[in-house]
Amino acid sequence: MAILSSRNYDRNMLGNVLKQVVDVINSGSVGGPTGVTGPTGATGALTGFTGNTGPSGQTGPTGTNVSVPGPQGPNGVQGITGPTGNTGPAATGAAGAIGATGPASGATGNTGPTGPVGTGVVGNTGPTGATGATGPTGNFTTILIPPTSDPHLAGVVWINAGVVTVSAG
Numbered sequence: 164m165a166i167l168s169s170r171n172y173d174r175n176m177l178g179n180v181l182k183q184v185v186d187v188i189n190s191g192s193v194g195g196p197t198g199v200t201g202p203t204g205a206t207g208a209l210t211g212f213t214g215n216t217g218p219s220g221q222t223g224p225t226g227t228n229v230s231v232p233g234p235q236g237p238n239g240v241q242g243i244t245g246p247t248g249n250t251g252p253a254a255t256g257a258a259g260a261i262g263a264t265g266p267a268s269g270a271t272g273n274t275g276p277t278g279p280v281g282t283g284v285v286g287n288t289g290p291t292g293a294t295g296a297t298g299p300t301g302n303f304t305t306i307l308i309p310p311t312s313d314p315h316l317a318g319v320v321w322i323n324a325g326v327v328t329v330s331a332g
Contacts, residue, residue: 166183167176310321317332 166187167180172180309327311323313321313323313328313330315332316330319330321328321330
């Protein structure tokens with residue numbers, strides 16, 4: 164049995180050639196004894212390559228151009244109110260003439276009777292008035308010269324060898 168030898172096997176022929184090689188080796192006619200059969204290889208692709216797309220078909224006939232109008236659409240949204248207009252001119256008329264001045268003085272009436280004397284209830288004290296404005300300030304010309312020995316009065320400042328110190332009492 165001759166096994167086909169080629170550098171470029173056709174995919175459909177490759178399985179047949181391999182089967183022939185395995186059969187020759189398993190028959191023991193090549194060299195020494197053969198080893199254990201190896202695992203089965205992965206299954207090849209189920210389908211071949213997809214062919215080129217065929218030519219496009221002819222364009223079908225044009226449909227009729229008869230249409231029924233659709234229903235009327237809803238009303239649009241109401242627009243915003245415009246700005247208020249300018250105020251018109253005032254309708255005030257011209258001032259009238261000044262009237263005549265009346266008499267300078269009238270007669271004095273009689274004095275009424277004196278009312279009864281009485282004492283009423285003393286009212287509540289009124290609120291305190293506002294504080295008056297602060298007067299002008301003058302220049303402070305007094306210079307404080309603290310003593311140089313402890314006065315022995317709590318809280319009094321004195322100078323201790325050039326350091327300001329507060330007396331403890």
